[in-house]
Amino acid sequence: MIDLERYALAPEQLRRQCDPAQFTFYSTAELPPLTEIIGQDRATRALEFGMDIPSEGFDIYAVGPSGVGKTTTVRQFLSQKAAKEPVPDDWCYVNNFAEPRNPKALRLPAGRAVQLRNDMGEFVRQARIEIPRAFESEYYSQRESELTRGLQEEQGAELANLESYVRERGFALLKTPMGLVIAPVLNEEVLNPEQYEQLPPEIKQRFESRRHELQEALEKATRRAREVEKSTREKIKALETEIAEFALGHLIEELNQKYSDEPRVREYIAAVHRDVLENVQRFRGAEAQPSSLPLAISQDENTWFNRYAVNVIVDHSNSTGAPVIIESNPTYYNLVGSFEHQAHFGAWITDFTLIKPGALHRANGGYLVVDARRLLSAPYAWDALKRALRTNCVRVEEAGQELRVLVSTSLEPEPIPLRVKVVIIGDSQLYYLLHSLDDEFSKLFKVKADFDYQIPWSDESQQKYALFIAERCRTEGLLHFDPTGVAEVVEQGARLVEDQRKLAVRFAEIADLVREASFWAKRQGHDLVTADDVRQAIAEHIYRENRIEERIREMIADGTIEIDTAGEAIGQVNGLAVINLGDYEFGRPIRITAKTYWGRTGVVNVDREVKMTEAIHDKGVLIAIGYLSSRFAKDKPLALTASIVFEQGYEGVAGDSASSTELYALLSSIAELPIKQGIAVTGSVDQHGEIQPVGGVTHKIEGFFDVCRLMGLTGEQGVIIPRRSVASLMLRQDVVDAVREKRFHIYAVDTIDEGISILTGVEAGTPDEAGNYPEGSVNWRVNQRLCQMAAQLQAFERANGAESEGRPAPASEERPSARQQAG
Numbered sequence: 001m002i003d004l005e006r007y008a009l010a011p012e013q014l015r016r017q018c019d020p021a022q023f024t025f026y027s028t029a030e031l032p033p034l035t036e037i038i039g040q041d042r043a044t045r046a047l048e049f050g051m052d053i054p055s056e057g058f059d060i061y062a063v064g065p066s067g068v069g070k071t072t073t074v075r076q077f078l079s080q081k082a083a084k085e086p087v088p089d090d091w092c093y094v095n096n097f098a099e100p101r102n103p104k105a106l107r108l109p110a111g112r113a114v115q116l117r118n119d120m121g122e123f124v125r126q127a128r129i130e131i132p133r134a135f136e137s138e139y140y141s142q143r144e145s146e147l148t149r150g151l152q153e154e155q156g157a158e159l160a161n162l163e164s165y166v167r168e169r170g171f172a173l174l175k176t177p178m179g180l181v182i183a184p185v186l187n188e189e190v191l192n193p194e195q196y197e198q199l200p201p202e203i204k205q206r207f208e209s210r211r212h213e214l215q216e217a218l219e220k221a222t223r224r225a226r227e228v229e230k231s232t233r234e235k236i237k238a239l240e241t242e243i244a245e246f247a248l249g250h251l252i253e254e255l256n257q258k259y260s261d262e263p264r265v266r267e268y269i270a271a272v273h274r275d276v277l278e279n280v281q282r283f284r285g286a287e288a289q290p291s292s293l294p295l296a297i298s299q300d301e302n303t304w305f306n307r308y309a310v311n312v313i314v315d316h317s318n319s320t321g322a323p324v325i326i327e328s329n330p331t332y333y334n335l336v337g338s339f340e341h342q343a344h345f346g347a348w349i350t351d352f353t354l355i356k357p358g359a360l361h362r363a364n365g366g367y368l369v370v371d372a373r374r375l376l377s378a379p380y381a382w383d384a385l386k387r388a389l390r391t392n393c394v395r396v397e398e399a400g401q402e403l404r405v406l407v408s409t410s411l412e413p414e415p416i417p418l419r420v421k422v423v424i425i426g427d428s429q430l431y432y433l434l435h436s437l438d439d440e441f442s443k444l445f446k447v448k449a450d451f452d453y454q455i456p457w458s459d460e461s462q463q464k465y466a467l468f469i470a471e472r473c474r475t476e477g478l479l480h481f482d483p484t485g486v487a488e489v490v491e492q493g494a495r496l497v498e499d500q501r502k503l504a505v506r507f508a509e510i511a512d513l514v515r516e517a518s519f520w521a522k523r524q525g526h527d528l529v530t531a532d533d534v535r536q537a538i539a540e541h542i543y544r545e546n547r548i549e550e551r552i553r554e555m556i557a558d559g560t561i562e563i564d565t566a567g568e569a570i571g572q573v574n575g576l577a578v579i580n581l582g583d584y585e586f587g588r589p590i591r592i593t594a595k596t597y598w599g600r601t602g603v604v605n606v607d608r609e610v611k612m613t614e615a616i617h618d619k620g621v622l623i624a625i626g627y628l629s630s631r632f633a634k635d636k637p638l639a640l641t642a643s644i645v646f647e648q649g650y651e652g653v654a655g656d657s658a659s660s661t662e663l664y665a666l667l668s669s670i671a672e673l674p675i676k677q678g679i680a681v682t683g684s685v686d687q688h689g690e691i692q693p694v695g696g697v698t699h700k701i702e703g704f705f706d707v708c709r710l711m712g713l714t715g716e717q718g719v720i721i722p723r724r725s726v727a728s729l730m731l732r733q734d735v736v737d738a739v740r741e742k743r744f745h746i747y748a749v750d751t752i753d754e755g756i757s758i759l760t761g762v763e764a765g766t767p768d769e770a771g772n773y774p775e776g777s778v779n780w781r782v783n784q785r786l787c788q789m790a791a792q793l794q795a796f797e798r799a800n801g802a803e804s805e806g807r808p809a810p811a812s813e814e815r816p817s818a819r820q821q822a823g
Contacts (some may be wrong), residue, residue, distance in 0.1 A: 002757050007747040011740040014731045016500040018490040020483035027528055028470035029480040037073050038464045039455035039505040047077050050447035051421055057446050059422040063431045064451025067506035070425045078324045078367045085322040088365020091314040091416055093352045094268050095307045097275045103352035105414040106264055110316035117310035123251055124308050131283040134247035143239050151232040155225050162221040171214055244280045272308055306353050313357035322366035327359040330370040332380040335359050337396040339411055355413055360394040363420045372426025389444050394418045454502040461503050465490050472511055478518035484531035495730040498698050545584035552588055557710050561648055563589050564677035565711045571669030574680035575661040576700035587703025589680050591647040594665035598789035599641030606645035613653045620656025624663040626687040632786050639793040642666060656684040657694035667756055671781035675759045678717035680704040689752040693724040698731055705735050705744055718745030720755050
């Protein structure tokens with residue numbers, strides 16, 4: 001008779017309790033504010049190092065599972081650090097009058113970019129008033145009249161001289177729409193072409209002999225008139241410049257004095273000054289000069305003055321400390337900026353005033369935080385970020401410009417120098433993929449901030465849980481918790497990591513539990529959240545999520561899914577599996593059966609044969625077969641053919657936690673010993689027969705318990721788990737109570753021998769010095785049956801001719817393939 005009590009776990013081993021009496025507060029409202037980041041010392045030290053080191057390439061990748069508060073921690077840490085740092089400079093784009101396609105970038109101290117924008121707007125407004133007013137002055141009118149009159153007098157005298165010269169030679173000077181022409185005169189009458197053609201040849205010859213001379217005189221006179229006109233225009237232009245200079249002088253001087261400490265701004269002001277003088281007619285309101293642009297996209301008068309605008313892309317007028325930018329949508333244009341376009345007469349146009357900043361511009365001089373998965377899924381964004389970090393500048397340009405077959409004309413703004421620390425937040429899978437597939441990643445992101453998902457369960461960590469709950473209640477206006485409510489949340493934190501020694505720091509889930517518990521407490525009219533409110537929040541959450549779990553239990557109860565929770569059966573064991581639905585996990589039993597008979601095929605895993613298993617499961621099966629062979633096939637061939645299958649398994653098999661279960665089924669079938677169907681099993685096995693820890697033990701036990709309760713608890717049901725998984729238990733209170741009342745049992749084992757003894761009620765048996773097992777033990781039965789199979793196989797082969805064609809090769813010659821062994 002097997003003494004099950006030596007394997008049975010006490011109720012105290014199934015769940016660690018948090019004693020509310022250790023909390024000295026009546027309500028979490030009494031607790032001070034939370035001033036630290038809980039449980040992330042390693043990550044915060046890495047963040048601090050990455051922030052402080054000035055060398056290039058030490059940007060940060062914050063790695064960890066979702067829900068541990070990576071973004072919140074990074075934001076809180078960076079905000080505290082950035083608040084102590086100086087405010088960075090402003091940046092703006094201005095027109096490059098020499099090369100309009102290449103706008104210039106200006107850096108100014110914080111707040112002065114907006115000031116420059118306002119000053120330039122006021123300058124243009126004043127210039128449009130002062131310049132027309134100056135040109136209305138008597139001085140300008142008098143000087144312009146003098147120049148115009150002088151031009152007219154000179155042109156008149158030149159024309160009079162030319163007319164006299166022409167008349168003396170028998171011709172007349174005529175004004176036509178085509179200009180001045182000379183025509184012959186006979187008897188004081190100007191001849192038309194018809195009359196000229198009727199003249200006698202000798203008269204025509206006389207006129208023709210003088211025409212060339214007169215034509216040269218006309219051309220000379222015309223050139224002199226044009227030179228006089230050009231000279232006069234230049235004098236008028238100089239006069240206009242003089243007048244404009246007079247009107248602009250004090251405006252330009254004010255700007256130069258105001259920005260005397262900014263050399264690049266003064267260069268820009270000088271360029272503006274020159275451009276205004278070159279386009280003074282625009283400011284006079286006179287007829288605009290012909291545009292060099294096509295008619296379809298020529299600018300109207302108001303748009304034209306935008307050439308003097310200042311496009312402020314980064315403004316720190318109201319900033320305190322360095323910027324911390326969290327870019328939730330890190331697309332290419334959201335990172336490096338973009339060009340906006342305006343529809344104008346059917347065409348899309350842009351200019352420097354339509355340059356829009358990206359997150360890198362706004363974070364310049366501070367910190368940028370982006371999500372790894374979103375960054376990598378946005379076309380061109382990852383390459384753009386690396387290029388900006390590698391070149392230490394941010395360049396606004398169209399995405400994929402280097403891939404275009406036809407390159408269109410667009411703006412090429414001056415790049416802006418970049419000084420920024422980038423923090424990428426992502427999971428470990430992406431981190432290691434980037435490390436292995438992208439050579440630049442390890443050169444740019446040399447700091448890994450590794451966020452943990454658990455912390456040791458100690459008195460200190462319990463107090464920090466209380467502080468976190470208090471902070472959430474204060475921040476979100478929730479009901480505060482009493483000590484019992486906090487204790488229940490602490491225990492739930494241990495359930496999340498399935499470890500009696502640890503607490504979860506997946507504070508996204510803890511915060512949701514706090515919110516839901518507060519909701520149900522308010523619904524019940526409570527002033528404080530108690531343990532009952534927390535338990536109700538957990539129960540309500542499970543009820544919202546466990547429809548599929550309940551449906552599976554119903555199918556087990558009505559026999560659709562075959563699971564026995566009482567009686568005995570040979571070669572049949574209840575294994576345990578965990579089903580993960582993404583937002584909900586639960587355990588369920590699954591029947592595993594084995595059939596054995598003599599032969600040389602080995603062990604066939606049916607699920608593997610139909611490709612329903614993963615590699616780790618196949619490895620576990622091969623290890624179990626290795627244990628079986630090493631124990632029972634040292635002195636004889638393993639003349640065994642066996643098949644193992646997960647009955648009614650349609651979703652595939654992963655993991656090796658059922659390898660011990662499959663081995664128990666094999667041993668039962670070989671020994672022809674029945675297994676108790678009220679006991680389910682989980683645990684992996686090594687080749688020495690030792691049971692190894694597995695995950696999901698809490699869910700697996702609760703899943704089988706729920707099925708047994710539904711089918712009827714008999715007091716003989718239970719679960720066998722690895723002893724090294726005991727510390728992972730954080731069972732529900734109803735399961736603990738059932739164990740305390742002896743209605744359900746949890747057994748912990750270290751070896752296959754211990755497990756098979758519990759399942760069969762027969763001692764496994766330990767071999768003596770000669771290698772013989774005690775008669776009647778499980779191992780004795782297995783060994784005897786294998787010897788019998790080997791003898792039957794040899795007798796069969798002798799009877800049918802060992803040398804005949806097609807005879808199976810001896811075990812020493814033919815080794816089953818891995819696929820054959822594992823199935």
